[in-house]
Amino acid sequence: MSASTDSLNSRRRPRAFAPWLFLAPGMAMFLFYVIIPIFQSLWVSFYDWDGLSDAKWIGIANYLELLDDDAFYTSLKNNIIWLVLYMLSVPAGLMIALFLNQTVRGIRIYKSLFFFPFVISQVVVGLIFSWFYAPGFGLLYKLIELVTGQGVAILADENLVTYGIIAAGLWPQIAYCMILYLTGLNAVASDQIEAARLDGAKGWRMLWYVVIPQLRPATFIAIVVTVIGALRSFDLVSIMTSGGPFGSSRVLSYFMYEQALSEYGYRMGYGAAIAVVLFAIMIIFISGFIWKMWRDEKGVR
Amino acid sequence: MFPRPIQSMSPASKVAYKIALPVMLVLWLLPLLGVAMTSIRPSGDLAAGNYFGIPSRLAFDNYLTVFRNTDLERYLLNSFKVTIPTVIGAVGLSCLTGFALAIYKFKSNLILFFIFVAGNFVPSQILMVPVRDLTVSMGMYNTTMGLALFHIAFQTGFCTLFMRNFIKALPFELVEAARVEGVSEWQIFRHVVMPLMRPAIAALSVLVFTFIWNDFFWAMVLTTGAATQPITAGLNSLNGQWIAAWHLVSAGSILAALPPVLMFFLMQRHFIAGLTLGAVK
Structure with missing residues (x-):
């Protein structure tokens, strides 16, 4: 910040200057690649620009166009479905964690193997589920055929496709929540559990009134990563359907990429406007998280 | 302990649990097992x-x-060329930033810290156009180094959060004692704090390795073609070529998944410690 005055004082107050030296390289990188680009995107969203020729200032025309774009509403609607259904991974992760929170032989291996889906890249998860759903020979397709006599091509059905992709996304996300809760359960105070048990608490009541309150830090992180994960969904949509059929599985992140960098044309300004909308939605959640973390930090002091 | 230890339950439930475990596991991993079989x-x-x-x-x-x-070999090599510099760069930078934010008291400390934290949650799409532009203008578009540089910068956010909290939990008396002895700030970082940071460095390294290896979006934005693309983008284009050749798609997927999976099993303790940071208080 005020590097010149600091360096004058540096011999007298070495400690006032030192943190900035440690911070400089990381801050510079973060500034150039993360902070400044956010504002640049905001700026670009007011231009008509193909990425090569001169950009033309068009004010809020990109945003006005979004309001009339059916693809935008499809994406927005799908993002909301993602967000709501993705939240299932929090209770589902807790259930699996409770199931695995035992000390029998080999349980460690079981825990690792249940966690497995999270370690694999989403591209691979997408391919695995594409195969799982594949019409004619996919495992799930065959199972449905066996039960109902009629297979369903989930990824080719406009009404089912988003749910099919979300199911693929839930698989690693549940694993993530599970591992957070397993760690949380390790730290649950056993004397409180025993005391509650003596008072006759058990089963759901015990879970709800004694265990879950103690798992609050794990729940907070699980919700944060799940919200962020749901709004960031790009890989699965891209791999499994490329937004199809007929654009019905688009989400904002994919719609943005499609407009700015694909065969649909290089509409950087329009893409940036979509990104700004996505960012605005995320800001609501991010500021909530930051506010809570900020309060905790202040509380520590 | 919750739920009640299975050992204290009836023999019937013990047996039921022993049977349920492998059954649940097979159901859970069914899609993966199917692909492994197909491969x-x-x-x-x-x-x-x-x-x-x-x-x-x-x-x-x-x-x-x-x-x-196919160029799978090439793609795998590219993945390493992106991932390894990113791990070194992001972990290295965040040792410095984490140290600064954890040890020194100055006015903008908490604000800077939260800028790093918030930046880490930002959607990639809001960075896409300017970062692509920046990379092109530096002449690094379609190079593994150009991709790695962006990853280093972005991961510094998460890594700083991690390192700062880790160093904050170390006994501050060590630093004070060294200062009394007249040890310079750099020497304190290098010889007092760094040796204690080994577990944090290990945990972050495996995490960043996995995140970057699995990145797909930025690979698509900043690279194109087999000469530079990492395995995730490579699989995507191979998938386009291999329509209905599921035995090949499956084999390729398994190969792409292998490095992070190995990393996870070798460094499991560190991996989970890193991922669940903050899940207990």
Whole structure:
């Protein structure tokens, strides 16, 4: 910040200057690649620009166009479905964690193997589920055929496709929540559990009134990563359907990429406007998280 | 302990639990097991409609075919060329930033810290156009280094959060004692704090390795073609070429998943410690 005055004082107050030296390289990188680009995107969203020729200032025309774009509403609607259904991974992760929170032989291996889906890249998860759903020979397709006599091509059905992709996304996300809760359960105070048990608490009541309150830090992180994960969904949509059929599985992140960098044309300004909308939605959640973390930090002091 | 230890329950529930464990696991990993099976199934079986039966033979040659007929080797190499510099860069930078934010008290400390934290949650799309532009203007578009540089910068956010909290939990008296002895700030960082940061460095390294290895979006934005693209983007384009050649798609997927999976099993304790940071208070 005020590097010149600091360096004058540096011999007298070495400690006032030192943190900035440690911070400089990381801050510079973060500034150039993360902070400044956010504002640049905001700026670009007011231009008509193909990425090569001169950009033309068009004010809020990109945003006005979004309001009339059916693809935008499809994406927005799908993002909301993602967000709501993705939240299932929090209770589902807790259930699996409770199931695995035992000390029998080999349980460690079981825990690792249940966690497995999270370690694999989403591209691979997408391919695995594409195969799982594949019409004619996919495992799930065959199972449905066996039960109902009629297979369903989930990824080719406009009404089912988003749910099919979300199911693929839930698989690693549940694993993530599970591992957070397993760690949380390790730290649950056993004397409180025993005391509650003596008072006759058990089963759901015990879970709800004694265990879950103690798992609050794990729940907070699980919700944060799940919200962020749901709004960031790009890989699965891209791999499994490329937004199809007929654009019905688009989400904002994919719609943005499609407009700015694909065969649909290089509409950087329009893409940036979509990104700004996505960012605005995320800001609501991010500021909530930051506010809570900020309060905790202040509380520590 | 919750739920009640299975040992204290009736013999019947003990047996039920012992049976439920493997059954649940197989159901949970069913899609993955299916793909693993398909990857060693000869193409003849698939053509004959034998999708789930016993493979007529174990066709490990699918893996050889994938290597021989595609640029998979190249893609895997590119992934390492992006991932390894990113791990070194992001972990290195965040040792410095984390140290600064944890040890020194100055006015903008908490604000800077939260800028790093918030930046880490930002959607990639809001950075896409300017970062692509920046990379092009530096002459690094379509290079593994250009991709790695962005990853280093972005991961510094998460890594700083992690390192700062880790160093904050170390006993501050160590630093004070060294200062009384007249040790310089750099020496304190290098010889007092750094040696204690080994577990944090290990945990972050495996996490960043996995995140970057699995990145797909930025690979698509900043690279194009087999000469520079990492394995995630490579699989995407191979998938386009291999329509209906599921034995090859499966073999390629398994190969792409292998490095992070190995990393996870070798460094499991660190991996989980890193991922669950903050899940307990």
